[in-house]
Amino acid sequence: MRRRQSPPREVTNALALRPRERILASAADASGAWIIATERALYLPERDDGVKGPHHGIPWEEVEHAEWDRESERLRVTQAAPLGERMRSWALRFDPPDQRLLALIRERITASVVVEQHVPLRGDVGVRVIARRPPAAAPGADTDLVWAVAFDEGIDPGDPELLAAAQRALDSVRAEIEP
Numbered sequence: 520m521r522r523r524q525s526p527p528r529e530v531t532n533a534l535a536l537r538p539r540e541r542i543l544a545s546a547a548d549a550s551g552a553w554i555i556a557t558e559r560a561l562y563l564p565e566r567d568d569g570v571k572g573p574h575h576g577i578p579w580e581e582v583e584h585a586e587w588d589r590e591s592e593r594l595r596v597t598q599a600a601p602l603g604e605r606m607r608s609w610a611l612r613f614d615p616p617d618q619r620l621l622a623l624i625r626e627r628i629t630a631s632v633v634v635e636q637h638v639p640l641r642g643d644v645g646v647r648v649i650a651r652r653p654p655a656a657a658p659g660a661d662t663d664l665v666w667a668v669a670f671d672e673g674i675d676p677g678d679p680e681l682l683a684a685a686q687r688a689l690d691s692v693r694a695e696i697e698p
Contacts, residue, residue: 526553534562534574546617554594554611556623558654561585563596563609579627580651580665587621594621599649599667602689603682627654633664634696638688644671646685648692666693 526545530553537559545555552564555574561582562574583599583606592615597608631651639645650664668685670676676685 526555530555530574535576544617544620544623546613546620549592549612549614552611554620556620556627558627561596561624561627563611578653578665580631580653581667582624582628582631583649583667583669585624585628587616592616594624596624599665599669602668602686603676630654634692636692638692640674640681640684640688644673646670646674646688648689650693650696664697 524545525542526547531542534555536557540557540559543556543558545553547553548564553562553574554564555562560576560578562576565573565575577596577598581599582596584595584597586595587593588595592613594611594613594616595608596611597606600606631654633650633652635647635649637645637647647669649667649669651667652664666689668689670681670685674681676682
């Protein structure tokens with residue numbers, strides 16, 4: 520039996536797409552909820568207690584991390600958050616995975632990164648300071664970058680001392696890029 524390649528009209532009509540925003544790839548996860556990628560954002564299903572709901576759009580420059588786990592057939596997506604706030608994440612299981620969607624997600628995230636620099640805070644562990652450009656911006660356009668800080672495993676983002684050190688790291692890298 521062949522799987523449907525595009526989301527149903529009621530799903531696409533419920534998305535808050537901007538004028539001329541096009542769907543580039545989409546796939547249903549194992550539960551039947553749709554994951555939709557456009558040139559501007561990744562739309563993930565909202566779920567409360569396992570119930571399918573509306574979609575949450577994450578602009579590509581705010582996707583902190585997306586990782587495909589072959590063994591569990593799960594896509595894990597993490598949305599960047601302001602420094603000191605908890606990042607939202609999704610774990611979506613596919614059976615089978617849609618390779619076109621996975622490739623597009625990887626390409627869009629990679630294309631948004633302008634700079635990524637690791638700054639040690641304690642020994643070798645620290646933070647990654649990342650600047651991303653919104654995909655709607657033309658190359659060379661005068662567009663504000665979106666800045667994020669990702670903490671390494673073993674670093675407590677709730678620790679005020681480490682949070683202050685992360686802010687200094689962000690300020691330092693940002694000053695190098697946006698003098």
